[in-house]
Amino acid sequence: MPDYDPNNIFAKIIRGELPCHKVYEDDRVLVFLDIMPRAPGHALVIPKNAARNILDVDPDDLAHVARIAQKVARAGMQVFDADGITVQQFNENAGGQVVFHLHMHVIPRKENVAMKPPATEKEKPDVLADQARRLAAAMQTL
Numbered sequence: 001m002p003d004y005d006p007n008n009i010f011a012k013i014i015r016g017e018l019p020c021h022k023v024y025e026d027d028r029v030l031v032f033l034d035i036m037p038r039a040p041g042h043a044l045v046i047p048k049n050a051a052r053n054i055l056d057v058d059p060d061d062l063a064h065v066a067r068i069a070q071k072v073a074r075a076g077m078q079v080f081d082a083d084g085i086t087v088q089q090f091n092e093n094a095g096g097q098v099v100f101h102l103h104m105h106v107i108p109r110k111e112n113v114a115m116k117p118p119a120t121e122k123e124k125p126d127v128l129a130d131q132a133r134r135l136a137a138a139m140q141t142l
Contacts, residue, residue, distance in 0.1 A: 001092065002100075004052045010101035014048050021125075021132040023072065024139050028064045031072055033128050033135075034105070038115040041080045041108040041131055045069045051102040053091040065104060072106045075138035079131075082108035086115070 005011075012018040013032065020032035023043055034042040045068050051057035057065075073085040088105040090096035098119075107115065 001052065001055060004050045004056070005100060006050060008099055008101045010044075010046050010099055010103060011050070014046070021128040023075075023132050023135045024068065026068075028061060029068045031068060031139075033123075033132050035128065036119045036122050037107075037128075038105075038118065039086075039107050039109060039113070041076045041082075041135060043072050043076065043106045043135065045072060045104045045106060047102055052100050053095075053097060053102050054089065055091055057102050062102075065102070069104045069106050071139055071142050072135070073108075074142055075135050076106060076108035079134045079138050080108040080110075083111045084109045 009018065013020045014030055022030070022032050024031040028048055029045060030048060031043055031045050034044055045065050047057060047061040047065050049058060049061050051061060054062065069087060073087065076082055076085060086107040086109055088107070089103070
């Protein structure tokens, strides 16, 4: 497996070198919205420690990412009046991974509404800002 690249886009977001629509942050994870969401409220949960994917992440970091992903899912159900949640996590090229920093996709879903194909359309920044604000507020109540 290739080494972790500390200059990947998510590492730059963690360091504050690139902007994001932040939903939640603690000392171990960062949650922000995907700029090309597959559905409204599509969030990414990432560990702050360097981890290429599930194959090399510290088990305690993975557990914390999963705990926070569950909270994001609960918030997404409320905020987006969702009927369900899709959680996705990809590893290495053959597994569909595109950004080589561990991340979980948490995607609120509506019955009979297909997700958009991956990386097809950028959402408007004001829409993402509003969604991030509403998800962050819901996370505070969980």
